[in-house]
Amino acid sequence: MSSAADKSKNYLNHEKGLWSWLTTLDHKRIGIMYMITVMLFFLIGGIFALLIRFELFSTGGQIVDADGYNRMMTFHGAIMVFMVIIPGIPAFLGNFFLPLHLGAKDVAFPKVNLMSWYCLIIGAAISFFSLFAEKVATGWTFYTPYSISETSNGAILLVLGAFVMGFSSILTGLNFVATTHRLRAPGMGFFQMPLFVWGLYSTAILQIIATPVLAITLLLLAAEKTMGIGFFDPKLGGDPVLFQHFFWFYSHPAVYIMILPAMGIISELITAFSRKVIFGYKAIAFSSVGIAAVSFFVWGHHMFVSGQSQVAGVIFSFLTMLVGVPTAIKTFNWVATMYKGSIQFQSPMLYAMGFLFLFTIGGVTGVMLAVMAVDVHFHDTYFVVAHFHYVMVGGTLMAIMGGIYYWFPKMFGKMYNEFMAQLSFLFIFVGFNVTFFPQFILGAQGMPRRYFDYLPAFEPLNRVSTVGSWLIAIGFLIGLYVIINGLLKGKKAPDNPWGAKTLEWQTSSPPPHTNFHEQPVVTGGPYEFR
Amino acid sequence: MFWVNKAHAGNTFMPPQASNFAESVDTLYGFLYYSSLISCILVIGGLVYFAFKYKRKTASDKTAYIPHNALLEFLWSFIPFVIFLVVFAWGWKIFYDMRSAPKDALEIHVVGQKWNWDFVYKSGRKTSSEFTIPINTPIKLIMGSRDVLHSFFVPSFRVKQDVIPGRYTSLWFTATKEGNFNVFCTEYCGTGHSTMLAKVKVVSKAAYESWLENNPYKGLTLSEVGQKVYAGRCIACHNVTNVKKIGPGFAGLWGSERKLTDGSTVVADEAYIRESILNPNAKKSVGYEEAVMTSFQGQVSEEELTGVIEYLKTLK
């Protein structure tokens, strides 16, 4: 398709120097900048996770006091949610592969794309400042009145940081919607788009609609703090529960901002490594959009015991059940895709299967939590902690890891060490279950979350959980080695090492500055393995 | 239901069943638990089975082209939907019961604050960090908070409710087992969140009656309680006038500025008096360097402590 001379020129060596990166308008380079940023944040959030688990190894204080623990728990949550999982897939893998998937030269608004990266950096800087300098210890949910009765303004700064980062995701979302509508290759209708694009598209809509609510919350908090207008503080005549409505109106859709793109990646991985057409393309595509739409109306399932009215609780419980259906459909479709396939167990596929395993457990426990009477017992216990780690880590993080290995050859033109990558997977997968499965049991037994110290009866399972966290750490260290080793010493990658059918595999590895050597034309679906 | 009985509760990791709600919640949970287990076995089992059965054999394997199957897709949308509706309605039913306290329930007020729980009975009796209730009697807790959000959680009763400053929330239950059960705070409230624990003591109705009767302070106001405590325990070293005995006289003490041996001054407010009773040597006043007072930590109840403070306020 293209001459050897063309192939020596690619987006990585198109321009040189740090400045060329910081001012680049190339979606692929911006994607790589997101990759580095997010990995750095993940490292920081991960260190706090290990410290938390270490602290909980035994009853009583091990390394910090209660306030120190509360800060670590806040840092871990805020960093992982706002700086790792939300931007993780859309801004990093989405940025890099959405235009390639569509056969486009770039996103619709490259300058806005660069600006969104700077928004993330500025927002992260504000958040880190509030966390480390103002020592915020409110948990990542910063519920009022605790968060405003604290003397510092740290909580407002943290919300400001979250909003600026949220602005970054609004801009990315706008870009994705415009790109998907305007820049598809000739012949590509909506139903010829890869499912990763459907996932990103649904996510983009959520980002655009939900994030402004965070801004309103911020405004109200700031007005209360500086002008003494009572919105949330009962001392000023406000209602603390109102804050929870605002918070979850953003943060519940944010949960789907985290998981929908991950589901998109899984669709890509399962088809590519089963070498088979996806089962139920339209069902998966529409369920992404359906989940996005309904997810705006389920926020109150976080508040069954908050004091909201019983009628509200009933409606939220019912709607949450409705979200469960498309989620279940997707899972069945992925498993059915493997039926009569030709399955190859390379690390991306292992991660996809790991995703299915963990996400299924995360999903069924999610249904339990949506059942009101059962949630009364589980709410704010370790059962909830285990559930959302199964969804967020077992789901989103597994998908990111699978995606990184899948597209590594395309992004960098090199192959990684397959054996070491599988070893890394093994540690992460086993470690994950050792860490988080016992937490379901702890929660059922009644251990509340956000506890610096616990009853002696909870100690054995906490110990198991802590040991599991070390296994995860080893797994990620090996993973880091695989990536660095692949970058430095990896064998040259062919254009299409997995034999996948989506457009990005038709161009060279790594792709040229303008993505394709000649404009691709689409004649069939994205998974035409025949 | 056949798959969940009391012996089985252990297998699903739930704490002991000690209230009227425990069994029905556990039955529903048991249904969810086993249907989840079956779903996981089907999905994960299918995954593993296909993975081995359809492992790639040659590099040029051909695969079947199966883009969809209407019947299958209908079934696996419809069946989960029905199950979800069932558990939704079932959960609602029990939740409705949890929110419908009987009119004749025994009411106890609960006050949460950083970081302990106070309990106030109709008779005026106050306890702290533990409260006593009769078995097989509907109990309604009417709860408020003095500062931030807290949440009142008794795992063995399967009840939980957030406690909110500025308004009242409530929950009810009937304890069905005698014994002591843990109360946890489950809404993050700062430094002492994980130590904001309490005990609920479930006793027989007779024992509850006699516990109520034996209240030495029955019918007294708080400052009267304080006066009684004073007459029994403080009188040896403290006058009710402002004349020094071994320790300072009590009249005029309340709200006065105390010069401490370390040079600082402190106002004699609730916190100071409380500390001076529980930990007398922490802040010694000038002129009392040699005075010895033993700690009353664990010797006085919360009610007695508050009583003494209230009594001091009346001594002008």
Ligand SMILES: [Cu+2]
């Ligand atoms: Cu939610």
Ligand SMILES: [Cu+2]
């Ligand atoms: Cu608390």
